[in-house]
Amino acid sequence: MKACKGWHLATIGALMMATSVGTQAAEISFLTHWGPDTVALLDAAIDKYEAANAGDTITVRAVPFGDLLTTLRTSGGGAGGATIAGIYDAWLPDLVRDSLVSAAPEAVASDTTTNWPTGVVSAASVGGSLYGIPNEIDVYALNYNKRLFEEAGIAEAPKTWDEFLAAAEKLTDASKGQQGFGLINSWAAGVLHPFASLLVSNGGDLIVDGKPVLDSQAAKETFELYEKLITSGFSDPAMATADANTTGPFLDNFVSGKTGMIIMANWWESALKAGMGDAFTDIATAPIPVGPSGDTARSISYSWMTVVNAQAAPEEQEAAWKFLSWLNGPDSGENGASAMGDILMSMGILPSRTSDVAAFGDRLSSDPFLLGYTQTLSDAKPFPVVLGGQEFSESLQQTLEALQFGQVTAADAQANAQADATEILERNAK
Amino acid sequence: MTGRQTRSTIGMLAPATGLIAIFVLVPMVLTIGLSFTxxxxxxxxxxxxxVGLANFADLLGPTSIGRDFRAAFANTAIYTALSVVLILPLSVMLGLLVHQTFAPGGILLRTVLFSSYMVPxxxxxxxxxxxxxxxEGPINQMLGWVGIPPQTWLSSPRTALVSIVLLNVWQQVGYFTVLAVAGLTQIPRSLYEAALVDGASAWMQFWRITLPLLRNTLLFSAVIAVINAVQVxxxxxxxxxxxxxxxxxxxxxxxxxxxxxxAQGGLGSAMAVTLMLSLIVVIVLLFTLLRDRGEQR
Incomplete structure (x- = not known):
């Protein structure tokens, strides 16, 4: 253990040296979408870092998730933009194309390649170059209300789509304003990711080799599942609205026990705890039910990373990479975890650094809420990272919302989704 | 005008027109230029x-670019029309209530109405x-007390836009009421006194005196309401x-x-240019329409 610790220190020392040659004291900023409680933890880590690195000053700028990309694009392109930003991996190719983010220095890239799983590193890379240090990894699981399950006489979480529909039917009670399964609308990722998770759990994919494959049999069955949920009244789209903070009626309905099941990511834990208080113990998680064309429970996965502004001054970029190396390194947190790992776990978010996964092993394997996610992690499929990913997501969101509100049939939705995705990806790839 | 006077005039106008040119005209010209790229x-x-007119062709085309643009254009047109149609009559009605002297509370009502405009x-x-x-919303709970079933408001594509319009009307009506009151104070009392002598009812006074003499105020209010609504x-x-x-x-x-x-700047500029042209057409139509009515009278 001591040898391991010594190796970590040597690595960090080398990284510090590699990134601090000629480094001057710098004022840098960190743009994030985290809430106040999490920002407070980041501030505490920054205080610790600043105490050991006199001269470097780091300030945190927090914006709602819905404004993060816009803030990054409007202020990130200039030297006055945030030096560091936490971004969603699907945005990376477009940000690299527009020269908004800088490639990681060799030492950082080497350390990241060594200490993170290959799939996560590839999601933070474009054209073979690493652009960010990965932090959180998110997968999707079925969240369900055990109290409502018990009242409806359902013994366990559904494992197949047939069991899922049967449970949704039993949980639906219009007289109480209660729906079996909660859909989401007005939030691109909130609409798309649960659909994509059901699709991959049915053996399908969104995009393969840069081309959309929404015309598959697996996709057809997934669109039809949505149509059935709506036409049978098991899901009420009027209870599904989200707002700019990714909260709103869809969250209110789940925390107040008016929604029996929902498919959501692991970061959702902190929102549920805040909304439910003691009633949070009613919530359990399970892997996504397997569809008729699927072989095992799957989810899509996506990751977040911290990137550095390519337009920032060289000394600011150096200071930013030095800070990020420390923040994500194994000596900044408790018991061999990184400070970033501590911050992520406070929100119920799965860390991606291998040593963080080991440091939090006990909690990850014993936390009943995270269990449904950790069970899915090894079979998760990364959400496709392509040029035009945001436009693709928003387009599919509109199609799925039109299906939710009965404006199109499942067949039309599938045809529209495939046609639009093909046009969008071809145009953006040019 | 002598050369010295001309130079003096140019010198005095230059700061203001220069600022307008830099901060208004240059961005407009740039946007127009970028719309072709x-x-x-x-x-x-x-x-x-x-790329020539390719961006504008995309806006009219069958792809998701064109469909989404046309839907946004239609939503903006509906939002604008509903906002103006609701705000103007309400502002005149509330303006009459504020301006009247028969019952107390006019100043209090004006303060309450204008306060909604000041809330961020x-x-x-x-x-x-x-x-x-x-x-769980109070509005649906109140509707339930009088036997009206819950409404979907922002949660349904059928009602969401109208719900945003109602929010806009609530916030803006106080400002337009103040404009209406300003217009009402310009109407000479003697006209109403003469009408009373002639036996005109309050209804007739409103249609024959108040409304015609509020024409300029209403035109100004309509133009401002349209511009505000388009910029929602x-x-x-x-x-x-x-x-x-x-x-x-x-x-x-x-x-x-x-x-x-x-980051599709060319396409976004083409949309902005289309919006600007549409707004110009609407404003010109508004002026023409109200001016024609004035001439008929």
């Missing part, structure tokens, strides 16, 4: 490549998004994100989404 908003202008939109959005909540952005960005099913995706929000989030 393919350009990422994250790169310098030198990277823009000329972020606060309005937060409060109204909760008021509109379909399951905050409630959409803060509450609905353009949804559900694009039902509240208005032009400014859509241009932000395309031009900034997706």
């Amino acid at each position: 393919q350009w990422s908003t994250q790169t310098g202008f030198e990277t823009a490549s000329f 939109m972020i606060a309005v959005a937060l409060v109204w998004s909760k008021l509109y909540s379909p399951t 952005f905050e409630p959409v960005a803060l509450i609905t994100q353009g949804g559900p099913v694009n039902s509240t995706n208005v032009m400014t929000y859509h241009i932000r989404r395309v031009g900034i989030e997706r």
Whole structure:
């Protein structure tokens, strides 16, 4: 253990040296979408870092998730933009194309390649170059209300789509304003990711080799599942609205026990705890039910990373990479975890650094809420990272919302989704 | 005018016109120029490549670009029309209530009405998004007391845009009431006294004196209301994100989404130019319409 610790220190020392040659004291900023409680933890880590690195000053700028990309694009392109930003991996190719983010220095890239799983590193890379240090990894699981399950006489979480529909039917009670399964609308990722998770759990994919494959049999069955949920009244789209903070009626309905099941990511834990208080113990998680064309429970996965502004001054970029190396390194947190790992776990978010996964092993394997996610992690499929990913997501969101509100049939939705995705990806790839 | 006078006039006008040129005309001309290019908003202008009318063709085409643009354009037109149609009569009605001297409370009513205009939109959005909540919102609870079933408000594509319009009317009507009151104070009392002598009822006085003499005020109010409505952005960005099913995706929000989030600067500029031209047409029509009515009279 001591040898391991010594190796970590040597690595960090080398990284510090590699990134601090000629480094001057710098004022840098960190743009994030985290809430106040999490920002407070980041501030505490920054205080610790600043105490050991006199001269470097780091300030945190927090914006709602819905404004993060816009803030990054409007202020990130200039030297006055945030030096560091936490971004969603699907945005990376477009940000690299527009020269908004800088490639990681060799030492950082080497350390990241060594200490993170290959799939996560590839999601933070474009054209073979690493652009960010990965932090959180998110997968999707079925969240369900055990109290409502018990009242409806359902013994366990559904494992197949047939069991899922049967449970949704039993949980639906219009007289109480209660729906079996909660859909989401007005939030691109909130609409798309649960659909994509059901699709991959049915053996399908969104995009393969840069081309959309929404015309598959697996996709057809997934669109039809949505149509059935709506036409049978098991899901009420009027209870599904989200707002700019990714909260709103869809969250209110789940925390107040008016929604029996929902498919959501692991970061959702902190929102549920805040909304439910003691009633949070009613919530359990399970892997996504397997569809008729699927072989095992799957989810899509996506990751977040911290990137550095390519337009920032060289000394600011150096200071930013030095800070990020420390923040994500194994000596900044408790018991061999990184400070970033501590911050992520406070929100119920799965860390991606291998040593963080080991440091939090006990909690990850014993936390009943995270269990449904950790069970899915090894079979998760990364959400496709392509040029035009945001436009693709928003387009599919509109199609799925039109299906939710009965404006199109499942067949039309599938045809529209495939046609639009093909046009969008071809145009953006040019 | 002598040469010295001309130079003096130019010298005095230069600061104001120069600022207008730099901050209004230059961006307008740039936007028009960029609308004929393919350009990422994250790169310098030198990277823009000329594509002719391709961006405008895309706006009219069958792809998701055209469909989303036309939906946003239609939403903006509906939002604008409904806002103006509701705000103007309400402002005149409330203006008459504030201006009258038969009953007390006019100044209090004016203060209450104008206060809604002073509340920041972020606060309005937060409060109204909760008021509109379909399951737990106070509005649906109050409707339930009088036997009206819960409404979907922001949660359905059928009602979301109208719900945003109602929010806008609530916030803006106080400002337009103050404009109406200003117009009412300009009407000479002697006209009403003469009408009373002639036996005109209050209804006749309103149609024959008040409304015609408020014409200029109403024209100004209509122009401002149209411009404000076309520029709607905050409630959409803060509450609905353009949804559900694009039902509240208005032009400014859509241009932000395309031009900034997706960095498609050329396409976003083409949308902005189309919006600007449409606004000019509407304003010119408004002036023509109200001026013609005045001449007929």
